[in-house]
Amino acid sequence: MMTADTLHLTMATLEPFGSLELGHFILTSAALFAIGIVGFLTRRNMIVMFLCTELMFQAAAIAMIAFGRFHMDLSGQVFVIFILTVAAAESALALALVVLLFRRKETLNAEAWTELRE
Amino acid sequence: MNFCTVSVAGFLTAVYLAPLHATRTDRGGLPSEPGRVRVGGVRPVGHEWMAPSLLYTISILGAIALYMLLRPRNVSWKIIGGLLGFAAFGWFLAEMPAVLAPDDAGRPGFFYLVFSLISIGCAVRMITHSKPVYSALYFVLIVLSSAAMFLLLAAEFMAFALVIIYAGAILITYMFVLMLAQQSPDADDPTGQPEYDRRAREPAAAAIVGFILLAMLGNMATDGIGSVGEPRVTADRAALEAVQDLNLMPLDLEEIVAERNPGATIDWDDNREAVVIVDDRPMVRLIPEGEASPELFELSLDDAPGNVQRVGLALVAVFPVSLELAGIILLLAMFGAVVLARRQIELGEDELRELAGLRKVSDYDDAEEVTGGGGGDRT
Numbered sequence: 001m002m003t004a005d006t007l008h009l010t011m012a013t014l015e016p017f018g019s020l021e022l023g024h025f026i027l028t029s030a031a032l033f034a035i036g037i038v039g040f041l042t043r044r045n046m047i048v049m050f051l052c053t054e055l056m057f058q059a060a061a062i063a064m065i066a067f068g069r070f071h072m073d074l075s076g077q078v079f080v081i082f083i084l085t086v087a088a089a090e091s092a093l094a095l096a097l098v099v100l101l102f103r104r105k106e107t108l109n110a111e112a113w114t115e116l117r118e
Numbered sequence: 119m120n121f122c123t124v125s126v127a128g129f130l131t132a133v134y135l136a137p138l139h140a141t142r143t144d145r146g147g148l149p150s151e152p153g154r155v156r157v158g159g160v161r162p163v164g165h166e167w168m169a170p171s172l173l174y175t176i177s178i179l180g181a182i183a184l185y186m187l188l189r190p191r192n193v194s195w196k197i198i199g200g201l202l203g204f205a206a207f208g209w210f211l212a213e214m215p216a217v218l219a220p221d222d223a224g225r226p227g228f229f230y231l232v233f234s235l236i237s238i239g240c241a242v243r244m245i246t247h248s249k250p251v252y253s254a255l256y257f258v259l260i261v262l263s264s265a266a267m268f269l270l271l272a273a274e275f276m277a278f279a280l281v282i283i284y285a286g287a288i289l290i291t292y293m294f295v296l297m298l299a300q301q302s303p304d305a306d307d308p309t310g311q312p313e314y315d316r317r318a319r320e321p322a323a324a325a326i327v328g329f330i331l332l333a334m335l336g337n338m339a340t341d342g343i344g345s346v347g348e349p350r351v352t353a354d355r356a357a358l359e360a361v362q363d364l365n366l367m368p369l370d371l372e373e374i375v376a377e378r379n380p381g382a383t384i385d386w387d388d389n390r391e392a393v394v395i396v397d398d399r400p401m402v403r404l405i406p407e408g409e410a411s412p413e414l415f416e417l418s419l420d421d422a423p424g425n426v427q428r429v430g431l432a433l434v435a436v437f438p439v440s441l442e443l444a445g446i447i448l449l450l451a452m453f454g455a456v457v458l459a460r461r462q463i464e465l466g467e468d469e470l471r472e473l474a475g476l477r478k479v480s481d482y483d484d485a486e487e488v489t490g491g492g493g494g495d496r497t
Contacts, residue, residue, distance in 0.1 A: 039245030072356030089451030
């Protein structure tokens with residue numbers, strides 16, 4: 001059981017967040033994620049839409065690292081490595097697709113492809 | 119659309135009003151006992167998180183600010199929106215627990231505030247800027263400031279990996295594609311930006327969605343995070359376990375031992391473990407020179423491997439299959455990108471080729487697969 005006494009250790013840096021708490025970082029990450037969602041919904045430029053998904057990845061990474069620090073566990077950081085991997089793979093494929101789509105219609109407008117929904 | 123807005127507004131009103139009736143003490147389950155740390159929630163002294171209704175108010179303000187910033191080409195709305203956004207953020211900070219409280223560890227709260235402000239401000243600018251290149255550059259700033267937040271969270275390796283991979287590699291790819299997919303300037307607009315970059319799609323609905331999400335996540339973070347429970351280990355226990363990671367790094371352990379107890383040999387047990395924790399102190403089992411039975415010698419907490427080494431150990435020792443899968447994902451992504459970007463096929467190219475007496479493009483590709491692509495698979 002974590003008590004107030006054990007928090008003050010010989011090494012000051014051992015306390016997980018200093019004067020901060022888990023909630024601070026989760027709130028920052030929540031704000032970034034929400035802004036990413038709003039950007040994905042409002043922007044019509046395909047590249048900027050993918051950029052917004054990268055922003056959401058970023059928010060998830062901050063939450064992972066914060067939770068990892070909270071539990072004093074390295075799994076959070078290892079998860080971020082996998083997030084980076086998936087983000088890199090996604091951006092490579094998505095950007096290749098964007099280039100192909102741009103060659104077809106000479107526009108980056110996502111709404112130029114609305115006939116795909118029928 | 120109108121029906122959707124009305125129902126969402128009704129739902130929001132309900133969400134917004136419900137917590138007003140609940141007092142703060144009967145939310146979140148556990149009563150705070152003296153001397154007990156409500157982890158992630160409320161600390162015993164001087165730390166009070168904001169009430170949910172206040173959080174909802176602030177996120178509504180933020181949503182309105184975002185909506186105003188998304189309005190097309192209306193400078194006064196944008197100024198009001200920006201001011202409103204800053205007001206919401208300032209109010210939010212004022213209600214936060216004492217971030218700037220004096221701290222032994224060099225006031226990380228100040229740096230948290232700075233980098234959180236930079237990242238959120240740049241994120242807003244990124245989704246509101248009409249030039250995609252500037253959006254990408256603002257995203258680089260977000261990456262840099264979140265790398266700084268990783269440093270605050272003692273994730274040094276990930277901070278630098280983030281800068282190198284995200285800002286250095288992924289964002290450069292985005293910039294290249296932005297330049298490859300350059301539009302011809304729009305004649306209707308003085309800035310030459312195409313219409314779809316200047317005008318946001320459904321800013322009101324999107325702002326509402328963002329508000330719902332932010333309110334829910336924020337409520338989780340401030341009030342409901344008690345469900346996360348206690349941390350897995352306490353901070354001092356984690357420092358001890360970090361020293362135990364030396365079991366996986368025998369050469370480093372031998373170096374440490376040779377420095378302090380020359381001539382002693384490490385007494386590995388059947389599980390290849392020599393570092394043990396006895397009475398909350400890290401010990402290593404050694405056989406001193408000229409003796410037969412092992413004895414315990416104390417290690418210091420500073421002997422623990424650093425962040426880079428420990429992340430590497432976790433990656434290889436705890437998640438080896440995931441590591442392999444990550445490699446496969448990257449390999450497949452590379453194949454996919456190569457296949458997608460290999461050849462530019464014009465619309466109607468097949469018909470043109472037939473007129474010219476050539477094979478169809480698809481036949482050509484199949485033939486190429488057999489000779490060129492097949493060889494690569496076998497190696």
